[in-house]
Amino acid sequence: MCGATFDAPSNRERLKTLEARIGDPNFWSNQEAAQEVLRERKRGEGQIAADEKLAAVTGDLETYIHLAREETNASQRDDLLKDLEKELSTAETYVAELETQTLLSGESDHLNAIMTIKPGAGGTESQDWASMLLRMYLRWAERKGMSASVLDEMPGEEAGIKNATVQFAGENAYGLLAGETGVHRLVRISPFDQAARRHTSFASVFVIPEIEDKIEINIRPEDLKVDTFRSGGKGGQNVNKVETAVRITHIASGIVVGCQAERSQHKNRELAMKMLRSRLYDMELQKRQAETDKLDETKMDISFGSQIRSYVMQPYQMIKDHRTKVEVGDVNRVLDGDLDPFIRSYLMAKKTKGWVDVHPEDNGEPE
Helix, strand or coil: CCCCCCCHHHHHHHHHHHHHHHCCCCHHHCHHHHHHHHHHHHHHHHHHHHHHHHHHHHHHHHHHHHHHHHCCCHHHHHHHHHHHHHHHHHHHHHHHHHHHHHCCCCCCCCCEEEEEEEECCCCHHHHHHHHHHHHHHHHHHHHHCCEEEEEEEEECCCCCEEEEEEEEECCCHHHHHHHHCEEEEEEEECCCCCCCCEEEEEEEEEEEEECCCCCCCCCCHHHEEEEEECCCCCCCCCCCCCCCEEEEEECCCCEEEEECCCCCHHHHHHHHHHHHHHHHHHHHHHHHHHHHHHHCCCCCCCCCCCEEEEEECCCCCEEEECCCCCEECCHHHHHCCCCHHHHHHHHHHHHHCCCCCCCCCCCCCCC
16 A cells, blocks of 8 residues: 655644734735635645544554454454455545545646536437436536536437536645546447447536636626526426526627526626636646646547547446546446546646556547
8 A cells, every 4th residue: 555644743833824924913914824824724634634644544443453363263364364454445435535636736726626527429429428418527526526517408309318517615625626628538339229229428527617706807897798598407486487597608709608507697697707707717727838738748639529538338348538547447447437546547647747648549439
C-alpha cells in the first residue's frame, strides 16, 4: 500500500495562525482575501483529519497483524487474517482517494462543474447511450456525496435523451470530472434491433468549471436573445401551462444555454445566465491557451472527434480508456458510477505527462 502523509504539527500551527486572522475585527474588510483564508482553513482541517484517520487505520492494521502472530488457534488466526485483508482493502481505497486529491492543484479544480451530454449520429441508439452516461454520472455524484442537478434535459423521440446539462456541486467537482470531456463509445447488442445485431454508438461529454461570481465576465444586455417556453416532462402544476423554461442566446459568440430545472422563470433565467458566464469564461481560457497547446505535443485532443473511452458489452465485457490504457472488466459497476479508476489514472497521467497515443484502430472493437 502506497502512502500519503501530512505534516500534522505544521498544519495545526498554520491553523492557529489562520484562526488568529479570522478573529481580527478587520477580517471581513477584504471579502476576497477573507474567503481565501476560509478556504485555506478548510483545506488544513481536511489534511489534519486525513492524517488522524491514516494514523488510526495504520494502528488497526498493526493490531490485526500482532494478534494474528500471537494467535495459536489456526481457525481464529484465519479469521483474523480475513479481517486484516478487509481492513487492508479499505485502507488502500482511502489512500487512493487521498492521492487523487493531491493531484488536483489546477486553478479551477476546486470549482463546481457543468457537464453537457449529447448523443452522436445514430438516432435512438445514441440517444439511449447518452441517457446511460447521464445516469452513470449522476450515480457517480451520489457515490462521492456530491450534489447533482439536471439543469436542462431534452428527451429523445423513442428513448434516451437529445441532450442534458448537469451541475455538479462538491469539493473538487471540476477537477475530478474535467477528464471526462470527449467522445464515449458503446458496443452492445442493440435492444432496439429486432435482429439482435451488435451496434456501436457514440456520445460526447463536455465539462466546464462553474465560475465564481468574483470573476468578471462582461455580458451586454443587447448581446442577449432571451426566449421563454413551456417546460416539458414531469413536474408540478406549472409544467406545460406556464412559460417557465428559459433559453438564452449570446449573439456575439453564438452560445445557446437553456434551463427548465426550476418552476420559476426568474430562477431558470438566473441559472441559465450562470451557465452562459461559465461557457464564456471557458471560451476565453481556450483562446489564451491555444498557442501553448500547439507547443504541447503530449496534450490530448478532446474535440468531438476524439474517442477517449470504449464501453464494450458484447461479445465480451470490457471498458478501456484509450489515453491511459486502464481497463476494467466489470462494465455494470462502472455504469453504476464507479469511475474512480479512470479518473485517478487520468489525473496521474496528466501530472506526469504519461499519455498514450490514441490510434483509430485501437478502439476496443471486438475482433
